[in-house]
Amino acid sequence: MLIGYFTEQPYRGVxxxxxxxxxxxxxxxxxxxxRQLGSDLYNEYxxxxxxxxxxxxxAICLNEHHGNPFxxxxxxxxxxxxxxxxxxxxxxxxxxxxxxxxxxPLRVAEELAQxxxxxxGRVISGWxxxxxxxxxxxxxxxxxxxxxxxxxxxxxxxxxxxxxxWRYEGKHFHYRHVNPWALPYQEPYPPTMIPGVLSLETVQWxxxxxxxYLGLASSLAPTAELWEMYAxxxxxxxxxxxxxxxxxxxxxxxxxxxxxxxxxAKYFLFAHGNRLFARAEHTLPAGFNxxxxxKRLSSQASGGWLGLNREKIMGESLxxxxxxxxxxxxxRSEIDAALQKMRDNYQIIAGTPEHVKERIETIxxxxxxxxxVFMNVQGDAGKDQRRxxxxxxxEHVIPHVRKLAEELDLTSQYDVKPxxxxxxxxRSRTRVTHPEILRMRxxx
Amino acid sequence: MVGSExxxxxxLARLVFLRGGAGKPLLILHDELGFPGWMRWNEExxxxxxxxxxxxxxxxRSEQLDWIRDYRDLAAYYARFVRQFGTPIxxxxxxxxxYLAAEMAAIDxxxxxxxxxxxxxGVRPTHGEIYDFLAVTARTHVAATVxxxxxxxxxxxxxxxxxxEQFMLFEAARAETSRLGWQPFMxxxxxxxxxxGVPNKTLIIRGTDDLICPLGCVEAYExxxxxxxxxxxxxxxxxxxxxDPDAFIHLVRKxxx
Numbered sequence: 001m002l003i004g005y006f007t008e009q010p011y012r013g014v015x016x017x018x019x020x021x022x023x024x025x026x027x028x029x030x031x032x033x034x035r036q037l038g039s040d041l042y043n044e045y046x047x048x049x050x051x052x053x054x055x056x057x058x059a060i061c062l063n064e065h066h067g068n069p070f071x072x073x074x075x076x077x078x079x080x081x082x083x084x085x086x087x088x089x090x091x092x093x094x095x096x097x098x099x100x101x102x103x104x105p106l107r108v109a110e111e112l113a114q115x116x117x118x119x120x121g122r123v124i125s126g127w128x129x130x131x132x133x134x135x136x137x138x139x140x141x142x143x144x145x146x147x148x149x150x151x152x153x154x155x156x157x158x159x160x161x162x163x164x165x166w167r168y169e170g171k172h173f174h175y176r177h178v179n180p181w182a183l184p185y186q187e188p189y190p191p192t193m194i195p196g197v198l199s200l201e202t203v204q205w206x207x208x209x210x211x212x213y214l215g216l217a218s219s220l221a222p223t224a225e226l227w228e229m230y231a232x233x234x235x236x237x238x239x240x241x242x243x244x245x246x247x248x249x250x251x252x253x254x255x256x257x258x259x260x261x262x263x264x265a266k267y268f269l270f271a272h273g274n275r276l277f278a279r280a281e282h283t284l285p286a287g288f289n290x291x292x293x294x295k296r297l298s299s300q301a302s303g304g305w306l307g308l309n310r311e312k313i314m315g316e317s318l319x320x321x322x323x324x325x326x327x328x329x330x331x332r333s334e335i336d337a338a339l340q341k342m343r344d345n346y347q348i349i350a351g352t353p354e355h356v357k358e359r360i361e362t363i364x365x366x367x368x369x370x371x372x373v374f375m376n377v378q379g380d381a382g383k384d385q386r387r388x389x390x391x392x393x394x395e396h397v398i399p400h401v402r403k404l405a406e407e408l409d410l411t412s413q414y415d416v417k418p419x420x421x422x423x424x425x426x427r428s429r430t431r432v433t434h435p436e437i438l439r440m441r442x443x444x
Numbered sequence: 445m446v447g448s449e450x451x452x453x454x455x456l457a458r459l460v461f462l463r464g465g466a467g468k469p470l471l472i473l474h475d476e477l478g479f480p481g482w483m484r485w486n487e488e489x490x491x492x493x494x495x496x497x498x499x500x501x502x503x504x505r506s507e508q509l510d511w512i513r514d515y516r517d518l519a520a521y522y523a524r525f526v527r528q529f530g531t532p533i534x535x536x537x538x539x540x541x542x543y544l545a546a547e548m549a550a551i552d553x554x555x556x557x558x559x560x561x562x563x564x565x566g567v568r569p570t571h572g573e574i575y576d577f578l579a580v581t582a583r584t585h586v587a588a589t590v591x592x593x594x595x596x597x598x599x600x601x602x603x604x605x606x607x608x609e610q611f612m613l614f615e616a617a618r619a620e621t622s623r624l625g626w627q628p629f630m631x632x633x634x635x636x637x638x639x640x641g642v643p644n645k646t647l648i649i650r651g652t653d654d655l656i657c658p659l660g661c662v663e664a665y666e667x668x669x670x671x672x673x674x675x676x677x678x679x680x681x682x683x684x685x686x687x688d689p690d691a692f693i694h695l696v697r698k699x700x701x
Contacts, residue, residue: 136579139626139627141622141623141626141627142619142622142626143619143620143622143623143626144623280581281579281580281581281584282579285578285579285622286578286582286615286618286619286621286622287618287619287620287622287623291612291615291616294612294615295608295612298608298611298612315581315583316581316583316584316587
């Protein structure tokens with residue numbers, strides 16, 4: 001079991017009202033950015049990652065978004081480079097580099113090699129397509145997003161493994177001279193993990209390459225279903241998927257009392273949380289998703305990935321409409337209802353240490369991930385609240401998770417190489433999840 | 445009269461097109477949302493013209509072609525299509541279809557006789573900006589194309605609740621438009637220079653309330669094309685042909701006659 005710590009590194013200077021009125025985090029004017037606060041926060045988050053190492057987390061997880069106070073981290077490789085030097089032993093789990101947004105895979109290959117060398121081989125490299133707003137912010141054609149992602153990924157692996165110099169003429173990328181001098185510390189290149197939010201296409205892509213898939217706070221039941229699809233795909237390539245092929249990221253808030261934990265958990269839904277990450281028109285630009293994915297999303301009456309549903313996708317853009325006080329009141333009461341719903345489906349795990357241990361145990365028994373990532377709260381929760389949460393997780397929850405992982409044989413990709421469990425010819429695969437346990441627990 | 449469907453194979457790819465009316469052939473290049481069906485203006489122009497309406501590859505009916513990556517590629521492909529009907533031919537292009545018509549004329553002015561560009565995209569506006577319809581939802585995009593959503597024909601084709609099938613067609617059209625026109629957004633920096641060599645008589649039509657195509661696009665076309673005249677239709681948006689079909693038909697008939 002590999003245990004990670006993650007934070008979106010929220011900018012803590014916007015109010016809920018600002019986000020609700022704008023209709024999303026993405027697109028709030030940077031005239032609201034406070035340079036002093038920004039400077040303080042970047043430094044605080046680096047310190048927080050060091051604190052995670054002190055507390056015994058195995059990995060610190062970094063991501064990036066652009067033009068968005070939801071996540072201040074705009075260049076994850078920069079943070080990773082700093083942390084490569086100021087931490088000692090934690091893995092640097094990058095979830096992940098948005099390859100189409102970068103638009104220069106050779107540069108990414110060089111950056112990651114440098115980080116892996118500086119950290120002496122602690123990088124776990126994740127690749128992502130980037131979310132919709134990233135395509136707008138970086139002006140990358142959403143219709144070529146998947147093509148660019150796949151080409152950039154394949155190119156980077158070549159850049160790390162094929163002796164240079166050589167020339168590359170691809171579809172979206174062209175290089176006269178590929179010969180990155182610095183190569184990754186880990187041979188032939190760092191281990192990989194692919195984060196995703198219930199995208200079948202991404203799961204299949206990951207399974208085709210034996211890459212572990214990290215479910216990002218997705219509801220437990222559909223996550224288990226999706227992992228069975230991963231396992232099907234893996235079996236079609238002749239291997240049995242195991243816990244080393246899966247990771248689960250949970251939003252976790254622990255308090256000394258139930259009340260304290262629930263107050264803390266509300267920060268995950270600060271201004272509706274990721275539901276207002278971006279407006280529908282930015283989350284789902286034309287051409288960004290497959291026809292099948294659009295059909296699925298546009299048939300959802302409610303809920304849905306990043307709050308998308310039929311009404312939002314097929315409706316009018318919000319534009320700059322001002323919300324009334326009554327609208328704001330309704331929005332806030334919806335946040336309370338959403339918290340309960342997300343606790344019920346295991347996206348948010350909040351409570352006393354005992355309660356949290358019990359909920360995570362269910363996740364481990366049902367989904368059997370070999371990697372578990374604790375995500376800290378969003379919004380403007382203060383430094384002390386954030387650190388107390390980390391400390392309680394470390395003192396009370398992590399020991400239990402490790403013990404249980406041992407008992408359930410939840411192997412990480414450092415314990416068992418993904419794809420190494422070969423299926424004997426003619427043998428069918430075994431199940432990788434146990435949704436019946438979830439049904440039994442829900443019934444009880 | 446309703447256009448009948450036909451299809452043609454160019455390099456083994458199926459290009460579906462509609463044809464209807466009788467008389468001198470007239471090429472119709474639809475806009476970035478796809479051809480909405482046979483409207484009143486098609487009926488009336490059909491009295492003197494056989495209209496040929498290719499349905500753009502990738503918009504749901506004609507096969508998408510991976511190698512077509514910008515409007516100039518598409519223009520070269522359509523040039524092959526048009527030659528099968530005999531050239532020169534008159535053409536009307538709407539919005540992105542006007543962009544396409546201009547690219548075709550730039551490649552080979554001999555493809556066309558007279559050219560009508562309606563709410564034309566394709567050139568950097570001298571002032572103002574082309575509306576970023578890819579940064580809004582399909583419904584908002586559609587609504588932005590007209591000044592008057594109560595226009596009879598607008599209601600007929602886009603009124604009421606949007607069905608899933610219509611939504612998916614819009615999304616396919618918008619995805620393909622994104623593929624070809626994302627950056628620079630819906631214009632070709634070299635097109636004005638090439639249009640200097642296009643001697644064809646050209647009529648540019650724009651609604652005075654057009655949100656999609658700024659007046660600056662019309663001015664850029666006027667200064668690039670040696671024989672262009674511009675006409676505006678009062679009180680309509682980006683779809684003068686359905687918002688004020690009388691005025692539109694009058695202008696087009698007069699120009700093509």
